[in-house]
């Protein structure tokens with residue numbers, strides 16, 4: 001109705017304006033008015049030249065006199081019976097014009113036009129109202145239909161996060177039999193906040209809760225509420241809870257709640273944040289409004305718990321928070337078992353081994369791994385999925401797709417081979433470093449080459465030695481280029497950045513530096529996604545010391561790397577030479593080349609001879625490789 005009223009109001013305003021304009025115009029252009037008596041006087045005494053009749057109204061024009069004191073003039077008057085005057089006018093030789101009186105017709109036309117416009121405005125407004133009603137109905141309908149996807153998901157499909165499952169068992173028990181809880185007056189949390197990095201199974205878990213307890217599941221994402229128009233999101237929230245109450249017991253799931261529940265302390269008053277805070281308020285009001293007897297559980301998921309508005313966590317709202325972190329090796333095994341049940345595995349395949357191969361993988365990445373491996377097997381026309389498929393799939397996920405089409409000059413390839421060989425030799429030489437997994441000079445994703453290490457176990461804390469070694473390994477690439485070619489390339493950019501980050505954290509965050517002591521100088525304001533860190537306020541002198549200590553740490557590590565590689569230059573040369581031909585080497589192959597190099601060195605006592613290429617063991621490894629990888633550069 002509001003639209004109609006508004007449009008009518010605008011229409012009347014417009015007519016008033018137009019009428020006003022017309023009035024002003026006519027007043028400005030109106031001719032002076034004279035009485036009939038005055039006219040009769042003029043007729044007998046003055047020199048009238050023209051008379052224009054429109055009905056009774058006459059425009060009378062006087063001829064200008066010969067002197068400038070008598071300019072011609074024009075006025076209007078009303079003549080009661082024009083036809084009686086005609087004879088006299090003719091006598092006086094006055095020009096007579098008769099206009100048809102159209103004022104009546106024009107008035108009627110205007111009135112008609114006005115009515116038509118009015119009807120048009122009403123009809124259009126009503127049409128628009130109907131359309132909007134339909135649209136908003138469609139939007140709410142879409143939102144408040146329970147999701148059917150949960151029917152197939154149960155706790156059996158969620159693996160590797162036992163703590164979270166345990167915490168949520170109680171909610172399932174409540175939803176299955178609310179009466180039992182209500183009877184003894186036990187209150188169950190109204191809201192559960194699942195927080196963890198993307199892909200750890202938060203959505204899956206929420207669906208599984210609904211699936212286990214067999215209640216309707218209303219699922220939508222926080223961004224569904226953030227609309228162009230202020231107030232729409234809030235009204236959707238109200239509609240949703242109205243619907244949920246009708247169908248209780250049920251679960252309302254809000255994914256990415258940070259889209260509406262982001263902290264309001266930012267102070268920005270753009271309409272976007274207005275809308276967000278209205279929506280958030282509506283959500284809070286609704287959550288406060290329903291009692292435990294309403295039997296609705298609100299589950300929200302976020303990967304940015306750090307930016308959530310603190311109002312959300314108050315008692316009676318999302319007072320239960322469940323952290324969901326990427327699974328450990330056992331969790332990965334279980335998740336792999338769940339997903340691998342859908343594909344055909346080779347009989348001798350050991351999923352536990354695969355779980356070890358993927359440190360840090362989330363549930364979603366593992367699901368993707370299984371699928372990619374199956375795709376690899378299908379592409380290779382295999383009957384079942386075996387270990388090589390998984391290895392290829394993992395490399396593809398971890399390192400990106402091979403850029404086979406990229407053309408590199410021979411010189412770039414050589415430098416790259418030395419660079420990667422440098423990383424690998426240092427990784428192999430240092431104690432307590434993760435074992436080497438693969439060295440490659442095939443460009444993948446954004447990296448040109450890669451040297452990969454794989455942890456034998458999940459590391460939760462890092463020792464000083466491990467971190468320092470890590471920096472030295474990162475420096476290995478640049479050091480090798482420096483030793484072999486006496487020049488530096490941009491290829492070390494990523495390594496240097498990473499090394500600087502580690503060194504900065506060691507000194508400013510983890511208190512690992514003697515000079516700086518156990519004090520924090522930077523804080524992290526990042527969520528699970530990792531983000532920026534900020535230096536805390538400090539004296540200039542302190543900042544200078546920090547910079548100096550970071551520099552010392554980095555250069556020491558770099559010098560260590562140079563020292564190791566200079567000492568093993570023979571190995572560096574052999575390894576790089578073979579890498580140029582094979583493009584990739586794994587740990588076993590590296591060991592063969594290492595053994596061969598050591599032997600040669602002992603025999604010849606020459607430190608930098610490139611003889612391994614002719615050594616039989618290395619030869620066999622090169623040949624097996626070349627046979628395996630079809631695009632060959634030999």
Ligand code: ADP
Nearest residue numbers: 157158159198199200201202203204363364367
């Ligand atoms: P999130 O909501 O945390 O971003 P999802 O729940 O959407 O992650 O997970 C995406 C997919 O990853 C799921 O559909 C499922 O196939 C898989 N997945 C994630 N975590 C697990 C898990 N713990 N167990 C089994 N599968 C999982």
Ligand code: ZN
Nearest residue numbers: 423477492495
């Ligand atoms: Zn590198």
